[in-house]
Amino acid sequence: MICFTIDVDWASEEVIEDTLLLFENYNVCCTVFATHKSKVLDTCNRNLFEIGLHPNFNPLLQGKGGNVNDVLNKLKEMYPEAIGARSHSLTQSGYILSQYKEVGIEYEVNHFLPYHQNIKPFMLWNGLLRIPFNWEDDYHFALGYEFNDSKINLNDECLNIFNFHPIHIYLNSENNDRYVNVKDNLNDIDYISKYVNKNNVLGTRDILIQLLEHVRSNQKETNKLHQVHEFFSDSKS
Numbered sequence: 001m002i003c004f005t006i007d008v009d010w011a012s013e014e015v016i017e018d019t020l021l022l023f024e025n026y027n028v029c030c031t032v033f034a035t036h037k038s039k040v041l042d043t044c045n046r047n048l049f050e051i052g053l054h055p056n057f058n059p060l061l062q063g064k065g066g067n068v069n070d071v072l073n074k075l076k077e078m079y080p081e082a083i084g085a086r087s088h089s090l091t092q093s094g095y096i097l098s099q100y101k102e103v104g105i106e107y108e109v110n111h112f113l114p115y116h117q118n119i120k121p122f123m124l125w126n127g128l129l130r131i132p133f134n135w136e137d138d139y140h141f142a143l144g145y146e147f148n149d150s151k152i153n154l155n156d157e158c159l160n161i162f163n164f165h166p167i168h169i170y171l172n173s174e175n176n177d178r179y180v181n182v183k184d185n186l187n188d189i190d191y192i193s194k195y196v197n198k199n200n201v202l203g204t205r206d207i208l209i210q211l212l213e214h215v216r217s218n219q220k221e222t223n224k225l226h227q228v229h230e231f232f233s234d235s236k237s
């Protein structure tokens with residue numbers, strides 16, 4: 001089973017819309033972890049897209065004030081339907097995981113096992129399902145890997161969970177420098193557009209399209225993560 005996920009990371013409406021359109025064009029579903037209020041996310045097709053939370057606890061760790069509950073409650077009020085979460089920077093602790101559960105989160109996706117071919121969800125002590133994931137766009141370019149090959153065997157029977165960022169999809173990032181160019185101008189679509197990777201080196205958008213093509217042409221099953229949560233819960237009962 002293949003699952004696609006997105007960490008929104010404060011992308012602009014145009015950039016989020018660009019990502020969702022790709023999934024719509026291929027009729028492939030995706031779980032979207034939201035960082036902020038977005039009209040595009042509020043109104044997106046819930047048959048294709050599940051909305052989860054992507055809380056940012058970094059300011060708390062940097063002594064900039066705030067607390068875990070406020071961060072979580074604020075996001076949950078924006079997306080009351082969310083039952084899944086992945087922290088920005090994958091921040092987790094026993095306390096954070098217990099507070100996830102307190103606000104009604106049923107599964108979390110903070111456990112990154114890059115290129116691992118046999119990821120399996122497991123239940124944490126507090127009844128939260130941990131769903132590991134095994135591919136991420138920025139990790140792939142951080143390792144200097146090329147974007148013609150995800151290094152994931154799509155033909156195995158195992159769970160494979162990909163994570164993308166809308167800004168890297170829009171920029172077709174092949175390395176981190178491409179993002180550094182635009183990181184202070186994320187809401188200026190004209191500015192960002194000047195930095196899109198249009199050279200011969202394949203990037204994040206190219207590999208996503210390759211994966212979507214693979215799913216469509218092989219009629220592969222894709223699921224949203226709440227469905228993984230349901231399958232796992234059913235198989236245990």
Ligand SMILES: [Zn+2]
Pocket residue numbers: 007009054087088089
């Ligand atoms: Zn993030």
